[in-house]
Amino acid sequence: MLSLTVYPIVWLILWGAFLFFLLFMMLRLVFNYADPNPFGAVGRFGFKIRKLTEKWIYPAARLLANFRVDTRFAPLVTLFIGLVITYFASGIFQNTFFVIDGLTAGVMTGNPKMIAGFVLYGLLSVLVLFIFIRFLSQWFVFTRKTFLGFVMKVTNPIILPVQKLIPPIGMFDISAMLVLIFIGLLQSIVLRIFVYS
Numbered sequence: 001m002l003s004l005t006v007y008p009i010v011w012l013i014l015w016g017a018f019l020f021f022l023l024f025m026m027l028r029l030v031f032n033y034a035d036p037n038p039f040g041a042v043g044r045f046g047f048k049i050r051k052l053t054e055k056w057i058y059p060a061a062r063l064l065a066n067f068r069v070d071t072r073f074a075p076l077v078t079l080f081i082g083l084v085i086t087y088f089a090s091g092i093f094q095n096t097f098f099v100i101d102g103l104t105a106g107v108m109t110g111n112p113k114m115i116a117g118f119v120l121y122g123l124l125s126v127l128v129l130f131i132f133i134r135f136l137s138q139w140f141v142f143t144r145k146t147f148l149g150f151v152m153k154v155t156n157p158i159i160l161p162v163q164k165l166i167p168p169i170g171m172f173d174i175s176a177m178l179v180l181i182f183i184g185l186l187q188s189i190v191l192r193i194f195v196y197s
Contacts, residue, residue, distance in 0.1 A: 001101050002097040002100055002101055003094070003097045003098055003101050006097060007093060007094055007097045010090075010093045011090055011093070011094075014086055014089055014090050014093070015086065015090070017086070018082060018083065018086040021079075021082050022079060022082075024049065024052065024053055025053065025056075025075040025076075025078055025079040025082070026075070026079075027049045028049055028050065028053045028057060028075045029072075029075040029076065031046035031049055031050060032072040032074075032075065033072060034046070053075070053078075056078050056082075057074045057075060057078055058074075059078075060074040060075075060077035060078045060081070061074035063077065064077065085136065088132050089132075091128075092125070092128065092129055092132065095121075095125040095128070096125065098121075099118050099121055099122040099125060102114065102117075102118035102121070102195065103115060103118045103119070103122070106118055113194055114194065114195055116194055117190055117191065117193070117194020117195040118194075118195065120190045120194065121187055121190050121191060121194075121195075124183050124186055124187050124190065125187070127154075127155075127158070127183060128180060128183055128184075130151045130154050130155050131155055131158075131159070131176050131179060131180055131183075132180075133148065133151050134148075134151055134152060134155050134159070134176065135176050137151065137152070158179055159175055159176060159179060162175035162178055162179055163175045166178065
C-alpha cells in the first residue's frame, strides 16, 4: 500500500521544502523593510538572500506593481502561492498513490467495476494535474510547441467556457479553481458508483 508507506515520506519532503521556502521568503521580507548597511556582514547576507529569491519574487512584485501595491509585500504573495502549490502537489501525490493502490486491489480481486472506477478516477486526476500545471505556467513564458502548449490544448475546452463567465483577475485564474472543485465532485461520484457501492 503506497498510500500508507511511501506517501507519508513524500508528504514530509514536500512540506519540509515549503518550510525551507517559508524561511527564505520571511528573510526576504525582513530585508525588504530593514535595508541594512550593504557593506556590513548583515547587508551582504541580505544581498545574497535577495539574489537567491529574486526569480521567485519578481512575478509577484510585477503583479503588485500592476495594482499599485507596495512591491515589498511580494514575498507574502509568493509565500501564499508556494503554500497553494505545496497543498495541490501533496494532493496530486496522494491521488496518484490512491489510484495505484486501487488498481492493484481491483486486479488482485478480479473486480472489473473497481478497475473501471479507478481508471476513471485516475483520468480525472490527470486532468487535475494538467490544470495545476496550467496554473503554474501563468508564471512562465512558454511556446505552443512545448509540453505546456499540449497542456493548454487539453485544458482549453474545459477552462475557456468558465473563463468567459469569470475572467482572470490579473495573473490569477479563478476559473481553474472552480473547474478543480467540479472535478473533485466528479471524482467523489465515480468512487461512490464504481468503488464503494
